[in-house]
Amino acid sequence: MDRSQPGPPARWFSALILVILGTLLSSSLPARTAEEPPLTVPLIKLEYPGNPPNIRMLYVNILRLGNRKINQPILLDTGSSGMTIDCTAVLPVKLCSSKGIKITKNLELDGITVTIEKTVMNYGTYDEYGNVAFARVAFGSPGSPASTEASIPFLIRYKTVRRSTGEIVGGRLWPKGIFGISPIGGGGPNQMFKSPMDAVSAGNGLRKGYYLSPIGTNWRACTNEDANCPTVEALHIGIPDSVKSGFKTQKWKTADKRYNFPTIGSCILLKEKTTCRPTLYDTGNSTIVIADHPPKDLGGSTDVGTKVAVKIAMLGEWKFDTSYGSELEFSPTIGHNIVGIRYFERNSLLVDLEAKEIGVRIGN
Template structure:
């Protein structure tokens, strides 16, 4: 006779069954979970070597494709695209400072490693590697976050200090970068973009992320020793109620040279105000100003220097420097950088749907 239900089923049964389906859909765990941001724990590390006071945040990469990685890499709001050390991904026999030893595209546990070589530029150094593609899973083993498609990234085989050509690395060097800047990208045709762009936000959430305060407590530790503290501060997916608590504006780019978003900010230091496009950068331990300002006799600004950062129409944040080299100056770059100190007590939001950045001062 056709239809989904046999004729022997009664009308009351049909009504009850339809009601059951409706309730199951409305109250299923999947739908309930989709309305809540996914929380990714961040690893807090104070570098145990020299120079002192280098503080960084890391995200744990759990797997690429179906290959388990379990490798912390640097969280960087000031760059786009992910990089990861060759030895953390591939058999060591394929990795050397001369390159990844493959002659054609290699498929390994859902990781597609190509022969296309790329150089990525970061601050004072460059990373050399091959383009690869895989689904990326990161965060906590108990609550993992995964991309919904293959993501292009860089498998790096060497890191070079640009000024000297020196190959750098070693036990304490970050084993990769988790670049979550939403602007531009790296590599050929800027194809290496933020992995967050490939993470589904869930029903009722805006696509993007926000960082809640990470706290002012730091401990000297090493990821290799698994003794660094974690903080649940990286939230994937943005609810309307969360976004309403931020002051937001459309993001801008300082220039076509850079692939990070900026907000106009004014920094008051020793009664001198400098206003520039500013990037809020988890990958930087210092405050870098795009001007030369008067320094103390020892060439620094001194411990306890009072700094005020005023973000155009969004808020003001004040702090005292805690070590002499926390303030740096580079009059040639044309923009300012506000590093990890901002994220200790304040929040940053990136709405990928609206192409907006949000600032929340004090919480």
């Protein structure tokens, strides 16, 4: 070997060392976790088959409480916080009575803790009486269930009472419970009954929260008891940034300290009269409630085909024609508008639990 020939320059060795070090470092670092898709939960579309007609609702199926198989649809409600479920869907029938759950001490049953603490949950026109209970909750599809990460408090109800008359109500078509997914507030002692969604983790790379995609305009009369209602894959848990960017969002607010649901500013336009109020977007309501007196030429009622426009401040405008006579209601004393199930037929709602934001998306 002719040692008189010059060797490679020193910088060549330095570059080689940097390449080797870079390779070693990159192989030792964990790979970036890929973004998972949101978990999609099927919802049940139910049109009440009796009178009054046109009562339309969304239900979600409760699969298990603790280790106990339940398989009970309950009402999905973006306008309330916390879960309630009928006693007979959870406990042996012999323990259930309209006078109370027949226990004298806390009961442990298949991963469910039923306490002797009684409480009342308040809804629009009725109250639910029950006992505080704790369990992990699994809901949605048996093949791909969503589940809370730990036990959460909820209400096992033993009676439902119409507040105005004190009448105990129920029966075959009455909802067997409420799945309240409002992200703020709570019910029960010290507002302990929170949204079950607070306890459901998002997938890798997703924001904690959920969104509802359009459920469609086709409805048919059916019942959960007959298991003849259609389902739609409309509830999505975990929010990709790419999905959120398609929504217009605002920080959520409460209409009043009395309420535990989120609102965003919206204006409802009806016959050249505009009512701008904090507005609740509510899957648990079949009507549009305007916090104002009706226009004088309506005479307190609306005809089928009455044109309505809902304008969401800085977010967009949604227009529709009423499909039945009592679809619009007027309540000047409540202080907030309510936009019910019709909104969700063609439009979307997003709740970002990390940023405390609500988003709307007009149209598909």
